[in-house]
Amino acid sequence: MTLWNRLLLGLILLSSCWLGLAVTPSPVATKPNVIIIMADDLDSRQLSCYGGKNLKTTHIDALANEGLKFNHIYASEAMCVPTRASLFTGLYPVRHGSFQNHKPVYDTLKSVGHYLADLGYRVGLTGKDHSTKPKTVFPFEIVTGFEPNCVAPTDDYQLNDVRKFITRTNQPYCLFVMSINPHTPWTVGDTTEFDADKLILPANWIDTPVTRRQFVKYLAEVRRLDEQVGEITRLLKETGQDKNTIVVFLGEQGAQFPGAKWNLWDVGQKSSMVVKWPGTVKARTETDALVQYEDITPTLVDIAGGKPIAGLDGKSFLPVLLGKSSTARPYAYGIHNNIPEGNPYPIRSIRDTRYKLILNLTPDEEYYNRFMMNAKQKDRNSVWFSWIDQAPNDPNAKRITDRVVKRPAIEFYDTQKDPWELTNLATDPTHQNRIRQYRQKLETWMKQQGDAGAALDIVYAKKKE
Numbered sequence: 001m002t003l004w005n006r007l008l009l010g011l012i013l014l015s016s017c018w019l020g021l022a023v024t025p026s027p028v029a030t031k032p033n034v035i036i037i038m039a040d041d042l043d044s045r046q047l048s049c050y051g052g053k054n055l056k057t058t059h060i061d062a063l064a065n066e067g068l069k070f071n072h073i074y075a076s077e078a079m080c081v082p083t084r085a086s087l088f089t090g091l092y093p094v095r096h097g098s099f100q101n102h103k104p105v106y107d108t109l110k111s112v113g114h115y116l117a118d119l120g121y122r123v124g125l126t127g128k129d130h131s132t133k134p135k136t137v138f139p140f141e142i143v144t145g146f147e148p149n150c151v152a153p154t155d156d157y158q159l160n161d162v163r164k165f166i167t168r169t170n171q172p173y174c175l176f177v178m179s180i181n182p183h184t185p186w187t188v189g190d191t192t193e194f195d196a197d198k199l200i201l202p203a204n205w206i207d208t209p210v211t212r213r214q215f216v217k218y219l220a221e222v223r224r225l226d227e228q229v230g231e232i233t234r235l236l237k238e239t240g241q242d243k244n245t246i247v248v249f250l251g252e253q254g255a256q257f258p259g260a261k262w263n264l265w266d267v268g269q270k271s272s273m274v275v276k277w278p279g280t281v282k283a284r285t286e287t288d289a290l291v292q293y294e295d296i297t298p299t300l301v302d303i304a305g306g307k308p309i310a311g312l313d314g315k316s317f318l319p320v321l322l323g324k325s326s327t328a329r330p331y332a333y334g335i336h337n338n339i340p341e342g343n344p345y346p347i348r349s350i351r352d353t354r355y356k357l358i359l360n361l362t363p364d365e366e367y368y369n370r371f372m373m374n375a376k377q378k379d380r381n382s383v384w385f386s387w388i389d390q391a392p393n394d395p396n397a398k399r400i401t402d403r404v405v406k407r408p409a410i411e412f413y414d415t416q417k418d419p420w421e422l423t424n425l426a427t428d429p430t431h432q433n434r435i436r437q438y439r440q441k442l443e444t445w446m447k448q449q450g451d452a453g454a455a456l457d458i459v460y461a462k463k464k465e
Contacts, residue, residue, distance in 0.1 A: 035232060038179065040180050041261055042182060042222065042253075042271075067285075072289065076292055076333055078262060083293055115297065125175070127177055128179070143165045147180050166236075182219075187217075189217075204422060206387040206390055248275050251272035264349040280321070297312070302318040332351050333442070341371065357439060359439070360411070368405075
């Protein structure tokens with residue numbers, strides 16, 4: 001700027017003051033940053049903010065105290081790859097292609113990486129990277145720092161590169177921090193914190209010494225997860241970004257214990273979500289609004305000021321975050337295809353916040369999972385076999401193990417009265433009309449999705465790179 005221009009500007013400012021006019025810069029609307037911290041195989045009922053009694057999850061609880069806790073968020077398929085693909089694409093598994101674990105998505109899709117980039121965001125990911133290929137579908141900036149391999153024996157991490165990513169420019173960002181805890185092999189964390197004999201076991205488990213020993217290892221990794229959440233929230237405060245950053249905690253699907261992950265009971269499908277948005281989301285609140293992972297990307301687009309993306313299965317729940325609505329969707333849907341984790345065993349489900357219908361599409365077959373039920377690898381995870389060994393002399397153990405292996409065509413539960421889904425109401429005369437209604441809605445959804453049911457759970461040829 002020349003001297004003459006400076007003098008001219010000074011005269012304008014002085015004249016404005018004489019005239020009593022306020023000369024202030026126009027406020028610039030800044031879009032919020034977003035950090036999404038996602039667990040791996042978390043039994044969300046172990047979080048103390050969700051009623052867990054075995055440990056105090058201090059840092060996740062702190063987010064709940066400062067934000068909104070969702071009581072009804074569900075994974076549509078209770079396994080890692082489909083859940084993450086649904087999170088990123090806003091599509092249900094049949095439509096994004098990862099409807100079996102480790103099956104790739106269709107390479108013609110777009111994801112949150114495209115949608116937020118179009119709205120001016122940098123979109124990054126650190127940690128578990130199971131759903132980041134192909135790059136054309138998932139154009140994340142990969143940030144080093146967190147362990148990408150979920151079966152690694154360690155979970156070593158550092159925050160230097162995360163710090164660089166979130167402070168590099170003033171451009172808004174969305175960063176996915178994908179922890180590998182508490183995924184097997186349960187080899188990290190301080191197990192001395194827990195007394196195996198004093199643990200409160202889930203009601204759908206069999207109490208054996210092996211189960212308690214394994215549960216100790218699992219809870220030690222839940223503690224590690226909580227510590228990682230604390231590290232990230234501290235980093236935001238240290239860098240001064242906590243005031244304009246939305247922090248979302250996600251629990252993914254249930255744990256690798258019998259009847260949870262790789263199933264459509266709530267211990268597999270039911271998740272957790274806490275959203276802290278300073279100045280916008282009311283602190284110490286919770287909601288019974290029904291949401292699914294497919295709804296998260298549409299919500300992020302809505303938060304960023306974008307228009308709804310045509311063709312997505314998910315819907316924005318921003319009105320719930322803003323306290324303008326107590327509902328988001330009427331039903332949550334579930335799909336399970338057992339290959340390659342076991343024999344063909346397709347399952348479908350539909351639920352609202354109380355009732356749940358499950359259809360086992362091949363009820364004449366027995367359910368089998370190779371990670372927990374392979375007798376030739378009994379040393380790999382012996383929880384299941386400790387249950388089997390107890391079943392001949394324990395009617396409850398026999399009932400629980402039989403329930404996992406041999407299932408009826410229809411299961412129907414009142415999840416308010418029976419949260420562990422141990423009492424099947426499928427033949428109860430008082431529920432027959434509701435069962436018919438739910439089944440019709442589920443079959444309509446399957447048709448809309450292009451879901452062929454049992455015919456979908458087959459071995460597919462691997463796509464050449």
